[in-house]
Amino acid sequence: MGDRDIEAELRSLFGQEEDWIVEDNWEELVLSEVSIPATTLSPDDLFSILDQAGILRTPSATEDRIREDFDLPDEAGLDDWSVLKTHHVELVRDLSITGRIAYKVEYSPLEQDDLGFHAVPVSKLWSGNWAPSFANFGALLGGEDGLFRAGIEIGEGDLKAACSRLMETIPPTSMIKQMEEMTVLIREISTELSKVRSTVQELRADNARLHGVIEKQTEDFKSQVVVLTREIKEVGKLVIKFEPKNQPDLHQAVSDLEEKLQSRMTANQASQLSLLREREKERDDQRVRSKNLRIVGLTETEGENTTEVVTEFFQETLRVSSPRVESVRRIGVNSDRGPRTLLVRFHSEDDKNIVLSNRNMLRGKRIWLDMDLTPAQQVQKKEELQKVKEAIADGWVAYLKEGCAVITTRKREQTL
Structure with a gap:
């Protein structure tokens, strides 16, 4: 892309007329309030874009200033600073402050000991508004032409121009925020699902116990009905044999049997109602605990x-x-x-x-x-634990998981 094309792109970005020239209107460019997209640029990419746009400025970067910025001893020479040629510059945006830019620079200055100089990893963070002055960029942005190719002062306009070519590859801020919110939501849903699974397992265990009790009471009730029905039939047979004068007594006997049957039915219903109440009380107790x-x-x-x-x-x-x-x-x-x-x-x-x-x-x-655990849960745990012990004694692989016995179809390895 030629210089004129870049100037046209900058004019478009900043909403300027065709007769607007970047170099002649630099102050207006750097003072513009712009939004800087979050991105990562290598020093070479940053130099290339700014250099092509004709907005690269090179302040002086002397050896003394570099020594001061990097806290190096006075006797350190350029040969000792070769490690500074490797670097990484990361540009990030603080969304809460318009135009505020942070530059995170990782480098390895040298420290001196009895054996000479050696590299020590260091990380610093500078932050500022438009056009911050960083003399130490001269050390950080070394290239093939020498240790210090140039130092730069970057304003908001510079970063807008530098980042404009990368905007298509950067996810929108709203999308990143949505992805973060979705990640948090997925974690919350996962936690709730774990709770639901635990509750379902408890309800299944409760339902199984309740079903067994109700089934037993139903069978007992059926047996009682069969017995009473047999008694009523026997009384009916006797009615035929007795004389009419004794019929009132027979009718009374039948009435007594019917009342007895009704009483037992009522007692069975009351028993089931009591069982349901106990179950509800048990669940409340578990919730509290x-x-x-x-x-x-x-x-x-x-x-x-x-x-x-x-x-x-x-x-x-x-x-x-x-x-x-x-x-x-x-x-x-x-x-x-x-x-x-x-x-x-x-x-x-x-x-x-x-x-x-x-x-x-x-x-x-x-x-x-x-x-x-509630008393009922303690009893159930003992019963399940007994099942595990019996299965292990028979040679099966078994264990207790969340209060329930798990008996596999695998045999335990026999040890000599």
Whole structure:
């Protein structure tokens, strides 16, 4: 692209007339308020674009100034600075301030020791508004012509011209923001799905137990109906044999049997209603305990502050920096068998899960983290654990997962 084409492009970018000349109107160019797209340019690309546009300026960059900028000893010569030829310049935009540009420059200045000079990686960050002055760009932008090819002062207009050719390859800021929001949303959805899976598993287990109880009660009720029906039929047969004068007594007997049958039906309905209420109560209890955690084996001292004890345990042992805990208390009675269990209530279930995710750090410490289970859940866990033990005894690979027995179809390897 020729110089005139570049000037035409700049005029188009800044909305200027055809008689507007870049070099003659430099002050107007650099003072323009423009939006700078986020991008990464190599020094060669930056020089090439600015040089073609005729807007490259070269302030002096003496050895003394470079030594001062890079904190080098006075006796350091150009040969010692060869490491400065390798560099990387990254241009980024601060969206909150119009036209504010940050230049992040990575370089390796030299330090002197008894053996001579050696490279030390260093990273600095400069930031400023339009036309910031960076004398050390002379050291950073070295090329084939020598260590220092040129130093530059870059204004907003410079960056607009330099970045204009790369805008088609840069994702729009709105798209980047949407991608970040989608990433956060996907993480939140993943967390919620994990909770839903856990809830579904609990409901399936509850439904299975409830179905078994109702099925048994239904079978019992059917048996009772069969017995009562048989009794009614027997009474009906007797009615035929008795004389008319005894019929009132027979009718009374039939009436008594009907009332007995109705009473049993009512009792069965009441039993099912009671079972449903117990189930609802159990679910409420589980919901309340869902934010709780039990810590077993943590040392107990007289007059301790349980909240401080637990917070220190989380931070130093489990590496959880700021756990949000609502309450902590010891449960059970004092005994010589060991410290009492600590019952911890968290601000949310997510806070509890963060602590649980680091439970592998407790291996070999004889300290355990347990869920705060309801009595019904404890019974179920014992039953499931018994299934696992029996399966292992029979040679199967089995284990307990989320309170349920998992028995595989693989046999355990026999050890001699």
